[in-house]
Amino acid sequence: MSEASELLRLQEIDLELMRTKNTAEALPQRQKVAAARAAAKKVAGELTKIVGQRKDLEIELADLDDSKRFFSEKVTEIQDGTYNQDFRSAQDMEYNLATLAKKIEKCDYDTEHLLPRLETVERAEKNARALTEKLEREEAAQVASFKQAMDKITEQVKTLAFERERIVADLPASIVTSYEAARKRFGGVAVETLVGNRPSACRVALQPSSFTDIRRSGAEVTTCPYCKRILVVTNEEA
Ligand SMILES: [Zn+2]
Incomplete structure (x- = not known):
């Protein structure tokens, strides 16, 4: 190769190296990975809120269940005559039973109203978890694609750098x-x-x-x- 051809080739190599560097910097996977991570972070924040709501509802429902069991036991005790309080009259006992029945009814009423809310929250949680998994898969796919593209670029750069070294060593x-x-x-x-x-x-x-x-x-x-x-x-x- 003449000096002239070597110089021209050197220039070609350097321009190609510049283009390759720009290509590496502009790889779309980088942005896609960032977008998937940002979206995942947002979903994670929402999921935390949803899980909090679900747990609150579960606690409320468990409390209602406990209350209902407690009132029902009292009813059984009164009916069995094992209740540790003497009623002054039959009316007094009836009054207590009626009050307990109302309390049990209130527990059932509140439970019925909370169950659909729990279902809604559970559905939202399921969706958020599915979306999290989808975003994780998307991120992994983009990371793999990025790695593949970068490996190819690295290989090109290596080949060009090798040729460049040879030309530089050859030129005055x-x-x-x-x-x-x-x-x-x-x-x-x-x-x-x-x-x-x-x-x-x-x-x-x-x-x-x-x-x-x-x-x-x-x-x-x-x-x-x-x-x-x-x-x-x-x-x-x-
Ligand atoms: Zn000129």
């Missing part, structure tokens, strides 16, 4: 130094070729005298008189 150190300086100054495109009498990057037509000078020197690698990029002059582009 002074050319590599000028190339690196120009690359830094121009943000990538350090080398231009001559297309007719126009350098490919700055596109300023060379003065006939410059053009003749460059041609006459026979040098394949020179400096653009305008932008000071490295100018590659090959016979194919003449």
